[in-house]
Structure formats: structure tokens, C-alpha cells
Amino acid sequence: MILLTNIYKDALIGAIQVKEANLTVSDGFKEEMTALIDKGNKYIVVDFDGVIYVDSSFLGALVSSLKYAIANQAEIVVSGLNKDVSGLFQLIRLDKAFKIYSSATEAAERKS
């Protein structure tokens, strides 16, 4: 399991359980996200708290999950990005594709 899931209000929070989100976990992550969307979750928070590095395979799995979510009228937001990861999101304009929150609870409560 790459995501530890938890329901908070109407949001499903999936906390990433690895420090390095890379090639070795990206396929598993994509499968878990697909399953969560298939189960009918409409607002999924992917919480990066504790993640220190994200590689392009993992980002690929994240954006491909987003495409699947949009096709299923679901929304994926992200939270808990550290400085490096947040910088990377901005560098490659993923901040335009995902709403970014500082913490999972704020994301679940949709606080801007």
C-alpha cells in the first residue's frame, strides 16, 4: 500500500507512505488511485507530507490519475508539498492542474 487512506468529511485523504515517490511505487500508486476513483470517491486529497522527492514517473502516475478522475467527474488535489516538490510543481506548471493546499485537513475543508 502506497497510500494510507482516511475519510475526512466528504473528502478522501490518501497519505503517501514513502519518502521517495519514484518509479518503484508509481505503478502501484496509479492502481490505488484508479481503485479509489472507481469506488466513487469524488474529492481525493493526495497528501505528500513526509515525501522528500518525487520523480517524473510518479508525477506521470499522478497526472494520469488526474485525467482518469476528470473523466469520472472526480477531483484530485494535493497537500503537504515540501519546498523542493512545491518548486517542481511550479516549474512544470502542475500548479495549474492541481489545487495545492498546505495540509490535508485544509485540503479536505477546501480552505484557500
Next chain:
Amino acid sequence: MAVSKKILLVDDNPLVLEMMGRALAKEGFNCLKANSANEAMVILEQERPDIILSDYHMPDVDGFAFRQNLIAVPAYKDIPFMFLTSEDDNELMLKGINLEAVDYILKDTPLPIVVTKLNNFLSTVREQHERTLKELSVAAMALNLHSVPQKLPVIKGFEVDFWHKPFQNYPGGDFIDFITIDARYTFIVLGDVMGKKWGAWYFSFGFLSYIRAAVRICIAEGNFSTKSILQKINAVVYHDPVVNDVLSSLSLVMVDTQEASITYSGAGDLPLLYYNALHEELKQIGSSGMLLGLMPDGDFDEQTIQLLTGDRLFIFTDGIIDFEDTDGKKTDYNTFTRAVTPYLNQPFAAFKKSDFLQEKIIAHIDDCSLIHLQKTI
């Protein structure tokens, strides 16, 4: 990388399960345990073991029925399967072999032998996997499939060169191309299919074909806008079922030798680094476009920069800015800026030999690609 040895044990006898589990865990196996075939199916929804070792005699669903159920599911069909049985019965074994079971282990086999059998089997699988990769690599070479150019284009008044290192020397997701239209226009293409190794490499050809086609079509229509080329590529990728689950970044630069300018549009790529020789300053040139295929409208823009003699442009993928220190892996754009600064008054060839790039070869974090363009006259 540590060798993965995840095993799923299926037995209705909790004692056997516990003993086997402990013995295998001691030998470095990560054990998943199920009391029944049904429980095993639930575990398989979440985990993919390297091998399944299942009892034959079980109430409700027996080992054979379990094996049959697995064969019916494409995702589980190929997981190596071994029977654990107390019966030394030829007919039973034959039935099992017909079910594509890999092997039998008799229940009274001493545990060290069970462990050796499993280890041998798993290393055979790995060796086969590596052999297949090698063969694939040879085949790709033979087919002359390259995701990076074999020679550099001649662009009047400019010098262009690149540095490329695939992840662990497998062909990867980065792709580079130079498309020469005529003496005036040359397009520089740098993309990064998200992923590593073969999966990404395979798709890099799909993307490259679309990009080449889009560039040619736009030019043929008299359209020299890198933005509209990106829009065309994005529209195709977004709707194409073959590549729409795979995303790629793209930096597209059109060099115009007559105007001594470049026009740039990007899709989820890293900002280019531009060196203004007159003012001796480095500047990031960012674009607004999102990854190819992510949204129906990629929100692309384009910008044109006039280049003077000595001006340089660095175009690169994220492998160049990934590094590892004592706290683990990191990504920082400024590491590249700092590394290249001392080389700005030297030829690009000198930077190619820099410690910074040489360390990328050793670190092997990701595919690394860097293109350098310089206005020479």
C-alpha cells in the same frame, strides 16, 4: 536495488502458514498470508507477489480451483504459482502442470530446501527478464531506433550540441530531435515522457512522430508559430487512446538564422536558461504550457528572443536538476545554474566534461538531457 521477494502463502492450516511464514521471513521474504483462496484473492487486489505458494487441500475452494480462478484474471495469470501438497501423486501433479503451475513442493520437504527452491526459481525469472531486456536492446539497435539524433545539424551562425545520458543506460523517456526545414529554420525538440526505461522509451517514438508531423504540417501551411504547433500536438495526444494515458513534457525551439532569433514554446517543461553575453547575466525563460495530453487546452504561449553573438541557450530535462545528498534525493533548478556559471566563457565541450555532468552519470537518478545552443557570429 534490493531484490524483491514477495511471496503469498495460501493454506487453511494456520500452523503451516505461521511456520512457513516465519521461516521465509528469516530468509528475507516478505510474506503475505491467506487462510483461504478467497482471502488470497482479496490480498491480490492490493498486492502483487513475486510468487504464490498454495496448499492443494483446502475446504471451499481447493488449490486447483484457486489456480483456475487466477488463470482467468489476466493481471494474476502470470504470477508464478507453486503447489504445496502432502500428496506424491502423479495424476495430481499432471493435473497441476496442465494448470501452468510452476512446481510442486511436498509438505514434508525440509524448509531450507523449500527456501532454496523458491530462491532458485525467482533468480531464474530475474535472469530471464534481464536477458529479454538485453535482446530488446539489441533489436532496437538493429532497427536503428534512436530517441536522440545521430548527428548534429548545421545552423548558420549558430552552434548546437547536446549531452544525453539515459537512466541506468537503458533507453529512456527523454527524446531529442533537430528538424531542419531549410537554411533559415531549424527546430530543436526536447521531450521527456514521464516514466523510465522501456515503457517510456517506447512512447517517446509515438510522441516524436506526432511532433515531427505537426512541425511539418504547420510549416507546409506557412504557420511558423511554435505555440500553434504545440496546440496541434496536444490536441492529437489528448484524444489518442494509445498515448493519452502517457504524458510528456516538451520544449520546442525554432531557430531563425535570418532574424538571429529563437522562438520558444513549452509544455510542462523546465524553464530554459538563457545567457545574455553582453550583460553577462543568466535568465530563466519560462513558458505557460501544461504537459502534453493533460488538458484539452494546454494554455500554451510563445516568446521570441533576439540572440547576439555569444548568447547561449540551455534546454534540459529534470534529470539534470535531480541530485542526491545526505538527506536523500532532491530537485533544484539552481544547482544547474550554479554549475554552468563558471563555464559560460568556455566552449560547451568543457562543460560536458564538468564534474557536475560526470556525477550525473554515476548517480543514475533519471534520464538526463541537455541541449546547448550558442550564437557564434
